[in-house]
Amino acid sequence: MNKVGIVGGLGPESTVDYYQQIISKYQDRLGSKEVLPELFINSINMYKVFHLIDTNQVDGLADYLVDAVKKLELVGADFAIISANTPHIVFDQVQQQVQIPMISIVEETYKKAEAFGIDRIGLIGTKFTMENDFFKTPFISGNKEIFVPTHSEQQYIHQKIVEELENGIVNVETKGKYLEIIKRMTHEDKIQGIILGCTELPMIIKDDDLDIPQFNTTEIHVNSIVDTIFLDKN
Structure with a gap:
């Protein structure tokens, strides 16, 4: 099984939703409630992301997200996602600077x-x-x-x-x-x-x-x- 790394906190409510839905759909796929996927969540600061976008600091936003994904790489994630739509403004830049594949919302x-x-x-x-x-x-x-x-x-x-x-x-x-x-x-x-x-x-x-x-x-x-x-x- 591949391990997903989640850049979360964007915001906290949706990160919880991602976590619960991934578990539910994983268990449905295997037909058992006694299994759980292995995953990693790196919860970052939503308000910092908003500030960087609002002040047009696109490079700063990309750097912040690259750092978040690289931390997920280090702990063993096989692929990564950003659990929000707005940060996908710099999705391509982030993907180019990390080693693991990412899935675009x-x-x-x-x-x-x-x-x-x-x-x-x-x-x-x-x-x-x-x-x-x-x-x-x-x-x-x-x-x-x-x-x-x-x-x-x-x-x-x-x-x-x-x-x-x-x-x-x-x-x-x-x-x-x-x-x-x-x-x-x-x-x-x-x-x-x-x-x-x-x-x-x-x-x-x-x-x-x-x-x-x-x-x-x-x-x-x-x-x-x-x-x-x-x-x-x-």
Whole structure:
């Protein structure tokens, strides 16, 4: 079995979700509750990551994440993941500077959307994810249209992620506003699906909340992680 190294703490709530989902899916695959995967978690400072991105210190962010992955290499991880969408701004730079392979949440989400045959898709997440191109690039390259909320909507979504969801708070009023934004995009932008491009968003948006497909990036990422755990090392 391959051992996964998780760069976590981005935020703590989603890291717990990753851990629990990996265990659950691993046990389901083996058909037993009496087995556990061996994995490593390096929990880093989410607020430092936000500061580095907000102040456009891209190289500093890459260095911080490279150091985090290298520590996972040293303890024996066979591959690594970053348990958040936003830090994937520098995913390629990090992968180039570490020895073990990494699984991109962006690429795995694109593959899932492509399998659904969706050509017009919405994206919500932190302001960094919505403002930057790193999540949009594979979709645009694949001749798909990707839409984000208006500027004011982006500010609201980001604020509530940082102030509430990152702290484990699920607010009914916030949920209602999030769904209102997505429904507006469905009608005005004609989106056929929505990417929950922050690993905390599944805490507040559930499968039966919308009439269009949701792309839960955490679940998509975890499925790929478990697949890779079971890959033959040889």
